[in-house]
Amino acid sequence: MQAYLLEFVNFMLRWLHVIAAIAWIGESIYFVMLDNGLKKPKAAEDREKGVFGEMWAVHGGGFYHNQKYATAPAKLPDDLHWSFWKSYTTWLSGFALFVLLYMANPSFYLVNPNANWEWAANMTGWQANVLALLFLVGGWVVYNELCKRISPNMTRDGLLSIAVAVMMVLVAYxxxxxxxxxxxxLLTGAVMATAMSANVFFWIIPGQRRMVNAMKAGETPNPLDGKRGKQRSVHNTYFTLPVVLLMISxxxxxAYNHEHAWVIMSLFIFGGALIRQFFVLMHAGKIQPAYPAAGTALILVAFWVAMPSSQPATAVVDGEATSFExxxxxxxxxxxxxxxxxxTQPGFAAPPAGVAYDTEDQILRQxxxxxxxxxxxxxxxxxxxxxxxxxxxAIAAWSE
Ligand code: HEC
Incomplete structure (x- = not known):
């Protein structure tokens, strides 16, 4: 009953997590598209009001007219729409899933008994749980420090991107x-996803609040708050595609049980970021096929690196193949x-991943x-x- 209950809760949490992530990432992609697709306002009165760009769109049978102000409108409306719960719900449901599945069964899911590092192969479940949490927190601390130290005034964002890219290869390794x-x-994806949500929680939303409060008090908002929000949002944009890939891996x-899994993972991360770059530019009216071409090339390299060996097992070559019995x-x-x-294994209510080997036929087919x-x-x-x-x-040498 307990195993079944856990499985059911897991199923429902996964549903919530995916829906929240669709809403969050969908909105994030929408706003990048909107921001990059803005045109100069046509009406003189809009320009006088301080409108810097606009977009006309038709959707679901209605016509929409979005306008972005260069700094802020003369008077802020009371019912400003804020976006943060989608992000927090995604992170919280994802973390709950991680606890329920991985941290509840760390010796199954976290510890790698074949790890190259002996201490890692011999970790107890509790040690693995603590290490996984430290890994997530550490990822955010390092990323946040890189942003603060390398480009505190948003003047060295290019260098910062390179540093974050190197950091991600290290995290993967x-x-x-x-x-x-x-x-x-999963944890590498979670390091990026945590950075994304924490960017919203610690920087983007507090910065926006300070800007709104300053405007309400009739003061000029600190432009660094706006620029910093943008810097972190840009990082989030490039994290989206790689995070989704790692979450569904x-x-x-x-891919992940390969001896060079970290190389495969890094190739996927950069492949995803390059493909995202194509869409970011496309919304600004620039079509640059070199980006998706480079992204696809990296994914093809991953395909090649991960390809299973097609060499028959030595025993098969020597004529000592294993029989089906x-x-x-x-x-x-x-x-x-x-x-x-x-x-019969405690903790399992149904065949894991739907894979069962009760009959000969099931074994032969798989x-x-x-x-x-x-x-x-x-x-x-x-x-x-x-x-x-x-x-x-012996199983490798099974050749019938
Ligand atoms: C301790 C329990 C346990 C044992 C023993 C076990 N498995 Fe699994 N197996 C699992 C779990 C749990 C999953 C699901 C992992 C997941 O969700 O991806 C799984 C998944 C699989 C999958 C599907 C892989 C995928 O991700 O789609 C295959 C194939 C598989 N096992 C084969 C085997 C074979 C062959 C053996 C024996 C040599 C074996 N398992 C022994 C627990 C076990």
Whole structure:
């Protein structure tokens, strides 16, 4: 019952998380489009009012006329629309999912028993939980310090972008050395997503509040508040595509269980950011196909790096292929406690990822997937059932 309850809550939280993220990222993409697509106002009276740009749009059977003021309108309306709950809801629901799934089962999901760093391979569940939290907080602290130290007055934003890019490669590298591959992809995405939400919470919204308060008091707002909000928003724009990719990566073990998973992850991050750049420029009327071409090229390099080896196992070449009976016995011994329509492993209410090996037919049909997850050591999860390297070789050498 408890396992079922957790699974149900997980399902509902995931729903909330995806909906909130669609609303937040959708709005963010919309405002970048709006900002970049503004035209000079046509009417002289608008220009006199201080309107700096406008956009006419038709949507859902109505006509919309957006106007942006160079500084602020002469009088602020009382019912200003603010955007922050979409961001906070996305972060909070995402964090709750992380706690429910990863932190509730750290030895399954966070610890990588095959990690290169011995201390990481031997972490207890609690240590892994604390390390994961430190990783998230540390990511924000480092990113925020980079922004504050490198470009405090928004005059060195180019250099700052390079520093943030280098930081992300480091985050990708460290996460894959310390955590299981699946958690590493998620945590790297979460470092970016946390920076995005924290940018809204600590900088963008407080800056906007100071600007509004200054205007209400009849003072000139500090222009740095506006510029800083813009700087952090621009970072958020380039984080969106990579974050979404990393958040949906959990079923693609070919990417995150690769020995060079951090390289694959970095290629995806830069590929996504380059593709985003194309759209940012496109909304400003500049079509520059070099960006998506470069982004696609990086993703193709990732495809090439992650490609599974097509070499047949040595045992197959030597004519010592494993029979189906032997494979069946290994699957029974090492997989079926979890992968069954009625799992016996505590904590599992249903076959994980919908994968069950109760019948011969089920095993035969999923041969290549079984070989892939066993060879990459993704399965058995956390090597709970103690599969040896010889047994992995035997599954690789299953050739019928
Ligand atoms: C301790 C429980 C456990 C054991 C033992 C286990 N698995 Fe899994 N397996 C899981 C969980 C949990 C998932 C779901 C992970 C996810 O959500 O991506 C999973 C997912 C999978 C997937 C789907 C991968 C994906 O992401 O779509 C395959 C294939 C798989 N396991 C094969 C195996 C094989 C083969 C064995 C035995 C060698 C095995 N598993 C042993 C828990 C286990």
């Amino acid at each position: 460290l996460s894959t050395q310390m955590f299981s591959g699946r958690a590493a992809f 959990n079923h693609y073990s070919f 032997e494979v069946h016995a290994l699957v029974d011994q090492h997989c079926v406690a979890c992968h069954s329509s009625e799992p 041969k290549s997937q079984i070989q892939q997850v066993v060879a990459s050591k993704y399965m058995p999860l956390g090597n709970m059932t103690g599969m040896t390297d010889e047994e992995r070789e």
